[in-house]
Amino acid sequence: MKRQLNPSAFNKWIYDIIDDYTHRIEVYKGGAGSGKSYGGCQKMILKSMKMKRRVLFVRKISNTLKASIWQLVLDLLSEVGIKEFCRINKSDLEIELPNGSIFLFKGLDDPEKIKSITGITDVIIEEATELNLDDFTQLNLRLRPKELFPQIYLFFNPVSKKNWVYDYFFIGDIPLDTLIIETTYKDNKFLTDDYVKTLNDLQYRNPAYYKIYTLGEFATLDKLVFPIYEKRLISDDEITGLPKWIGLDFGYVNDPSAIVNGYIDEDNKKIYVKGEYVRKGMLNDEIANVMIKLGLAKDKSYGDSAEPKSIAEIQRSGVNIEATEKGKDSVIHGIQWLQQYELIVDERCFKVIEELDNYSWKKDKKTGEYINEPVDTFNHTIDAIRYGLNKYIKGIRKAKVYKKPIGL
Numbered sequence: 001m002k003r004q005l006n007p008s009a010f011n012k013w014i015y016d017i018i019d020d021y022t023h024r025i026e027v028y029k030g031g032a033g034s035g036k037s038y039g040g041c042q043k044m045i046l047k048s049m050k051m052k053r054r055v056l057f058v059r060k061i062s063n064t065l066k067a068s069i070w071q072l073v074l075d076l077l078s079e080v081g082i083k084e085f086c087r088i089n090k091s092d093l094e095i096e097l098p099n100g101s102i103f104l105f106k107g108l109d110d111p112e113k114i115k116s117i118t119g120i121t122d123v124i125i126e127e128a129t130e131l132n133l134d135d136f137t138q139l140n141l142r143l144r145p146k147e148l149f150p151q152i153y154l155f156f157n158p159v160s161k162k163n164w165v166y167d168y169f170f171i172g173d174i175p176l177d178t179l180i181i182e183t184t185y186k187d188n189k190f191l192t193d194d195y196v197k198t199l200n201d202l203q204y205r206n207p208a209y210y211k212i213y214t215l216g217e218f219a220t221l222d223k224l225v226f227p228i229y230e231k232r233l234i235s236d237d238e239i240t241g242l243p244k245w246i247g248l249d250f251g252y253v254n255d256p257s258a259i260v261n262g263y264i265d266e267d268n269k270k271i272y273v274k275g276e277y278v279r280k281g282m283l284n285d286e287i288a289n290v291m292i293k294l295g296l297a298k299d300k301s302y303g304d305s306a307e308p309k310s311i312a313e314i315q316r317s318g319v320n321i322e323a324t325e326k327g328k329d330s331v332i333h334g335i336q337w338l339q340q341y342e343l344i345v346d347e348r349c350f351k352v353i354e355e356l357d358n359y360s361w362k363k364d365k366k367t368g369e370y371i372n373e374p375v376d377t378f379n380h381t382i383d384a385i386r387y388g389l390n391k392y393i394k395g396i397r398k399a400k401v402y403k404k405p406i407g408l
């Protein structure tokens with residue numbers, strides 16, 4: 001097989017293991033753009049051309065499949081020249097290769113659907129840090145050892161030491177039958193100079209991102225602002241009747257815009273984070289459209305007051321949005337207020353989770369002591385949460401001011 005391949009079509013690190021199927025688990029950990037998804041899928045496609053396979057491609061959320069791994073696999077089938085001979089079912093996201101190998105694409109947000117799939121020989125997990133350990137365990141159990149060369153490939157960036165992949169693969173001994181492949185942009189000869197420059201510039205703009213996305217290393221876990229929160233599926237039952245909140249933080253080129261929504265239970269001091277939409281490069285009319293589509297246009301939402309013009313534009317597109325009132329110290333007040341609540345995050349909100357697992361206190365440069373100010377990164381969804389809950393936070397602050405003069 002290898003003799004027929006053209007090595008120049010591959011990055012060296014994947015070419016070296018292209019027909020090695022001896023490890024049940026292959027862990028592709030690395031910085032952004034290192035060629036993990038591309039290389040891992042090249043390998044799986046070639047394996048499936050060589051022998052009949054039934055491969056499950058998964059991501060946590062099904063509606064993220066089409067624009068990512070589905071498209072990549074189609075492009076690669078085209079590159080190897082067999083796409084026109086494949087049976088492609090766009091609505092069910094299924095592909096049948098000429099030799100009868102089957103590719104299935106599923107989101108894990110519907111576990112029942114996954115349970116009904118049988119006879120899987122291989123699994124590809126795109127953005128594996130979006131999953132939780134239980135998702136992975138279930139998938140791992142689905143691969144029956146009697147298959148020939150059963151394999152699971154996991155692709156991910158080292159987003160946080162709090163993520164399950166860190167404990168599972170990088171603490172203590174490497175699990176049995178596991179190959180760990182660590183790459184950075186330097187291992188991808190196909191990247192453009194512009195992309196490399198953007199990654200290198202992160203060292204000035206955002207040191208934590210630089211470590212994760214440029215160097216491909218787990219960032220050091222500093223003192224987290226929200227060390228404890230609950231991560232699970234939130235059922236509709238437990239939030240019925242509770243007031244809803246919606247917050248919006250603006251970004252554009254370098255930072256994403258973040259729309260986050262949830263519920264508050266003031267009596268039991270619980271905050272539920274139920275939904276998120278986080279994307280770079282969104283114009284105001286796109287933000288408005290997304291909010292309308294997600295059913296977040298009618299209830300009152302709150303956006304960053306630093307962008308009054310954007311708020312006005314989004315309002316005009318039919319969204320019931322207002323600017324938050326921000327005072328001095330509003331960040332720290334908001335955090336302190338949030339910390340008095342039990343925070344429950346739906347496990348599908350993986351951007352919120354990524355931020356909570358990284359959002360840390362700043363250290364004084366001279367003394368090395370933590371100061372009462374968070375590091376200004378991993379805070380887009382967290383800011384959106386603060387904005388969404390602003391009227392409750394504000395209430396508390398007013399009460400404090402009121403109490404002082406009467407000596408309470």
Ligand SMILES: Nc1ncnc2c1ncn2[C@@H]1O[C@H](COP(=O)(O)OP(=O)(O)OP(=O)(O)O)[C@@H](O)[C@H]1O
Nearest residue numbers: 009010011031032033034035036037038039157190
């Ligand atoms: N063998 C290849 N041939 C041509 N282009 C490639 C190849 N491998 C990678 N690339 C290019 O490099 C880009 C980055 O690769 P890929 O998306 O696989 O990186 P990644 O490590 O999965 O990144 P991320 O961590 O952001 O998901 C691809 O979009 C593609 O343009």
Ligand SMILES: [Mg+2]
Nearest residue numbers: 036037038155
């Ligand atoms: Mg990738």
